[in-house]
Amino acid sequence: MATIYDVAKESGFSVATVSKVFNHYAGVNAKTKEQVLIASKKIGYIPNLSAQTLVTNKSWLIGVIFKEDLEQGLVHPHFGGILESFKSMMEKAGYDIIFLNQNFSNNELKYLEHCRYRNVDGVLLASSSLPEKEAVAIEKAGFTCVSVENIYRNIPTVLSNNEEGTRQILNYLYTLGHRKIAMVIPPLKSLAGRERFQAYQNFLQKQGIPFKEDLVIECEEYSVPSACEAVEKLLNKCLDDFPTAIFAGYDQIAFAVEKILIKRGYAIPNDISVVGFDDLELAASITPTLTTVRQNRKIIGLRAAELMLKRLNDDEQVNHSEIIRIDTELKVRNSTCRARTN
């Protein structure tokens, strides 16, 4: 491979000048610049990134912590969508993405070790289960963080407006005449679970509907079996005071709800309405198609990338406690109808 010395020799200038050309320094004669460029093209010169990183301490690498209960990895419909738009924006700015993992096995802060090893310039926290402690440690160690799922102390965040989304979907049910609305709550260890459950309670209160313990149940994990189990439990405990609608706090839970209701012989939406949250790809494909709230994953990824680039270029102008909420959108499909008035 051609080095900067080869370019220097070929062009007749010094390595310093060549370096300046490649780093867009101001004080280089236009003619000189041109000759250097011609020489480097001629011999096929590409700067050695490792050498650059060694001296500048800039790797042009962004680490991503991408982890969820289901271990679906890349194809995870929610995180995958966010990451895709984040990635393509960062790439345009010259950064590449690597996935941080926990294979540096002897330490408690495994992700942090990986950050150090790769010398990443920044870290995207896209995980529903990364402990606060490790997130904070990574930021404290000097790695520029942006979060897209959890809110961590002093780390700017981009995420959906769960309060608004919950209100949209519950309000829609309300206008359809539903007053007895059950909720299957996503794991409360996740922020999404907590925020959506809180919003559910707020909504009931605002409408003057009493909160009933028998109409809510929490999923232990973000997994299909866990969701099914929760749904079965819920249905069993409210048999004599059956809801007219069920709000599943996450689409995958809603899929489980639909499946089990159908298995038990209920017609959706005629006997009971079902709604979800997220608008995963599947939501429009299952039968009946799911009324839900859309999270705008593309925008979340984009804003996260913007925030990251801003921090990378001038951290001073970013408020580290900033929380950017992204609008959600109601998607009415076939799993809902007017409540029966008996």
Added chain:
Amino acid sequence: MATIYDVAKESGFSVATVSKVFNHYAGVNAKTKEQVLIASKKIGYIPNLSAQTLVTNKSWLIGVIFKEDLEQGLVHPHFGGILESFKSMMEKAGYDIIFLNQNFSNNELKYLEHCRYRNVDGVLLASSSLPEKEAVAIEKAGFTCVSVENIYRNIPTVLSNNEEGTRQILNYLYTLGHRKIAMVIPPLKSLAGRERFQAYQNFLQKQGIPFKEDLVIECEEYSVPSACEAVEKLLNKCLDDFPTAIFAGYDQIAFAVEKILIKRGYAIPNDISVVGFDDLELAASITPTLTTVRQNRKIIGLRAAELMLKRLNDDEQVNHSEIIRIDTELKVRNSTCRARTN
């Protein structure tokens, strides 16, 4: 950050010795080794990868070319699944994955430029649309390649047994009594399209069923609109000689087939059977659920990683023209039934 010099000072040995300890050299005294390790742990030493790469010319980075018509990116159900298992195996061996992109914009061989810039140790070709020319150029430039979708000259490949899979699904239709089987062909510019179409023709011939031009149609692109367009065309041209079953060469095409048949008032499978190829996640969720052939994405990713590691460790023992075919599996669901005997 602590450097190797700090460890040397702390432990009382030279940097050369410290380096030998970290690189598992044989000739280091056990006591010495222990002291070095203690010292480095004490000061939190992590080797600087850029410095290592600069001298060893090994980046522990694998580039992935991940590109398809639909630009779905990471969440692409087929490639995403393969990549996930490839990635986790490579990570265990100490490699990280980066995505090669085309943002190095002035050259014809953009992916190659990115390979050089990042100095990757190997490249996974996971693309249905990467030209032979560029693939070969990357391998020729000294980057260890493995392909999982296309077959390129002198690059080992792992991919599904399209011939076998096609035979499985067509044979199943045959046993159900179907003799008039139409095919919607995936883009013939893709290997999957060509192999599956060829297998379709072979099957007909073997069964003594004449091939009819009016019963086949090719999709222009791997996209939903393109699939819909092809399906409409097919249905129009075989109206007076209607098939009893349609073989869609890719699940997404099958989704389009189902949708359009239903729109036209056909009952699936009673009026006509539909089968696909791939077993995407959606296949089991749409209505009616799709009878299809499962590609084992997990195994494909795994074998590709094994092959890559083998090449990386000792390229001599790998046959560069090797093509590893992965078994497919028939998945019978609700989109098929016995052919009506009029």
Added chain:
DNA sequence: TTGAAAGCGCTAACAC
């Protein structure tokens, strides 16, 4: 078994 020192390819201070 250990250490001294050259060199990997680059940037950036400083001198001219």
Added chain:
DNA sequence: GTGTTAGCGCTTTCAA
């Protein structure tokens, strides 16, 4: 505007 050179943190030869 341009060039000289030290040094980024590491590996590896060679000598001891």
